[in-house]
Structures are given as structure tokens and as C-alpha cells.
Amino acid sequence: xxxxxxxxxxxxxxxxxxxxxxxxxxxxxxxxxxxxxxxxxxxxxxxxxxxxxxxxxxxxxxxxxxxxxxxxxxxxxxxxxxxxxxxxxxxxxxxxxxxxxxxxxxxxxxxxxxxxxxxxxxxxxxxxxxxxxxxxxxxxxxxxxxxxxxxxxxxxxxxxxxxxxxxxxxxxxxxxxxxxxxxxxxxxxxxxxxxxxxxxxxxxxxxxxxxxxxxxxxxxxxxxxxxxxxxxxxxxxxxxxxxxxxxxxxxx
Numbered sequence: 001x002x003x004x005x006x007x008x009x010x011x012x013x014x015x016x017x018x019x020x021x022x023x024x025x026x027x028x029x030x031x032x033x034x035x036x037x038x039x040x041x042x043x044x045x046x047x048x049x050x051x052x053x054x055x056x057x058x059x060x061x062x063x064x065x066x067x068x069x070x071x072x073x074x075x076x077x078x079x080x081x082x083x084x085x086x087x088x089x090x091x092x093x094x095x096x097x098x099x100x101x102x103x104x105x106x107x108x109x110x111x112x113x114x115x116x117x118x119x120x121x122x123x124x125x126x127x128x129x130x131x132x133x134x135x136x137x138x139x140x141x142x143x144x145x146x147x148x149x150x151x152x153x154x155x156x157x158x159x160x161x162x163x164x165x166x167x168x169x170x171x172x173x174x175x176x177x178x179x180x181x182x183x184x185x186x187x188x189x190x191x192x193x194x195x196x197x198x199x200x201x202x203x204x205x206x207x208x209x210x211x212x213x214x215x216x217x218x219x220x221x222x223x224x225x226x227x228x229x230x231x232x233x234x235x236x237x238x239x240x241x242x243x244x245x246x247x248x249x250x251x252x
Contacts, residue, residue, distance in 0.1 A: 002033075004112055004122045005179055006141035011157045012128035015147040015184035015213060017044040018223070020125035022238070023145075025228035026246035028082035032120040035074065035083045039137055040127040041095070043087035049077055050226035056086045061094025064107045070115055078231060083119075099132050106172070109140035130164055138165065139172045143179035148200055150186040150193035150215075155203060178204070182245070184213040211245040214238065 007020045017040070024034045037060055038045040043053030058073040063085070075084045098104040112122065124137040138144060144165065148154050169176050181204045187193045201208045213219075219238025222229045229239040 002116045002119045002122060003143070004116060004124065004141045006124040006126055006134075006137040006144045007147065008124075008126040008134055008137065008144050008161065009147055009157070010128060010130045010134070010161055011149075014128075014149040014154075015182070016128070017048055017125050018219065019145065019147050019182060019184070019213070019242075020045050020123045021048045021223075022219075022229050022242040023245055023249075024082055024121070024123050025079050025230050026242045027121055027249070028079050029230065029243070030246060030250060031081055032250075033081050033083075033118065035085065035115070035119045035122045037085040037122065037124050038087035039124050039133045040087055041091035041133075042127070043091075044223070045125040046084065046086035046088075047226065048223035049075075049084045049086075049228070051075060051084065051086050053087055054089070056088040057090075058086075059088040059091050059094065060085055060108070060111075061090050061098065062088075064098065064111050065094065079228065095132055098136070105132065105136050105139055108136040109173075112140050130160060135164070135168070138168045138176060141173070141176060143177040145179045146181045147184045148181050148196070149184050150190075150196045152192065154196050155199055158203075178207050179249075180209045181207050182209050182211070182213065185215045186212045187215045188212075209245060209248060211241060211248050213241045213245070216241075 007016050020036055024036045028034045046053045058068045062068040063073055073085055077084055126134045126137050183197050214237050216238035218233040218236035219229050222232040
């Protein structure tokens with residue numbers, strides 16, 4: 001049985017898309033079948049995977065509303081075992097339409113059951129908000145990865161997300177787990193980065209991944225070339241960190 005993992009944090013620029021694309025690529029190197037679903041109307045995971053969001057006609061919204069099939073919408077990537085369901089211009093209007101549907105927040109969960117067994121991992125790259133698409137993703141997910149950047153105030157915004165996770169458990173998805181908190185953009189040379197990591201491990205005992213994602217130039221450059229870091233520079237510290245994260249997850 002495959003696993004559905006939401007990658008969520010209502011704050012932007014914390015490494016959600018970087019994690020979705022590069023964790024997905026790293027898991028695929030272990031010959032795990034991976035599907036990345038770009039849940040964000042901004043389409044950053046689509047771009048980072050080598051596709052032009054402006055030219056994409058279908059998205060998860062078209063699947064949910066029955067306009068397209070999974071086979072029509074899912075894209076092959078450069079990496080064997082890794083597939084992408086891109087974002088498109090239909091996402092914003094589609095989100096509004098879903099909000100008007102009765103129990104619209106449950107429709108993603110229903111649709112994902114159709115393909116769950118086809119993939120070892122389905123990664124949902126959530127928008128930087130607590131909106132409808134993030135809610136739908138948490139309802140559908142088995143677990144959630146929370147990227148946490150090594151910056152001031154990083155922990156403060158997590159209380160809202162944890163409140164949402166609690167509400168989703170109470171009302172929709174009692175089995176939703178915290179897969180882990182992932183420290184991102186970490187610079188071990190600075191006191192601030194070390195302090196954020198220390199506080200995170202204290203605040204989320206046993207839930208923070210051992211792997212820490214460093215602040216890395218090559219990791220920042222890779223999306224502009226439409227490539228996961230393992231294709232852009234597999235020897236970089238960023239690539240090695242995501243390969244380590246994949247190994248840590250598989251070891252569970």
C-alpha cells in the first residue's frame with residue numbers, strides 16, 4: 001500500500017517545493033514509484049521539475065472535478081520511477097469551484113484512493129497558506145512533513161499549522177501523522193541556525209528528522225534549470241542531504 005505525504009507549512013519560502021521535488025527524486029533512485037502532485041497555484045514544483053506551468057492544461061483540480069483522467073494529466077519526468085501531476089492555470093478557478101461544492105474538501109481524498117496503490121509515495125506540495133487546498137491535502141494524507149527554515153520566528157508560525165492538523169484529526173482524518181519536521185536552509189556556522197534546530201528538537205521530541213538540509217547555492221540554482229538537485233549536481237551538499245533524508249525515511 002502506498003503512502004500519501006503532504007508537505008506543508010503556511011509560511012512561504014521555507015523549502016516545501018524544494019523538499020517535494022528533491023525528496024521525490026531521491027526516493028525514485030531507490031526504485032520507489034513516486035508521484036509529486038503540485039497543489040500550489042503558483043506551480044513552483046511544476047517549474048522545478050522541468051515543465052512550463054503556462055503551457056500545462058490539466059491539474060489536480062481537473063482530476064477532482066472529473067474533467068480529466070489520471071492518465072491524461074500525469075507527466076513522465078527525466079527520472080525513472082518519478083512522475084508529476086503539474087499545476088496549471090486552472091488551479092485558482094478550480095479551488096474556488098471546490099469551495100462551493102458540498103463536502104468539496106473531501107473530494108481530493110476520494111480521488112487519491114484511485115491511484116494510491118500505484119505509487120510507493122505520493123507527495124503533495126501544498127500552497128504557502130492554510131487555505132482550502134492545504135486542508136484538502138491534510139485530509140487526504142497519511143502523514144505530513146513540515147519544513148522549518150533556520151530563521152528567526154520560524155517556530156512561531158507552526159502553532160497555527162499544528163492547530164489545523166489537530167482539527168483535521170478530530171473532524172476528518174484521525175490517523176494523520178507527523179512524518180517529521182525537516183530543518184531547512186541550515187547554516188551550522190551561525191548561532192541562530194543551531195538555536196532554531198535545538199528549539200525544534202525540544203518542541204517536537206522524536207519528530208525532527210536527523211537529516212538537516214543545508215543552505216546550499218547549488219540547491220537554490222537547480223529549480224531555474226528545471227531539474228532536481230540530483231540531476232543538476234549530485235555531489236553537492238544539498239543533493240547529499242536529500243539522499244540522506246530519503247534513506248532516513250525508507251529506514252522507518
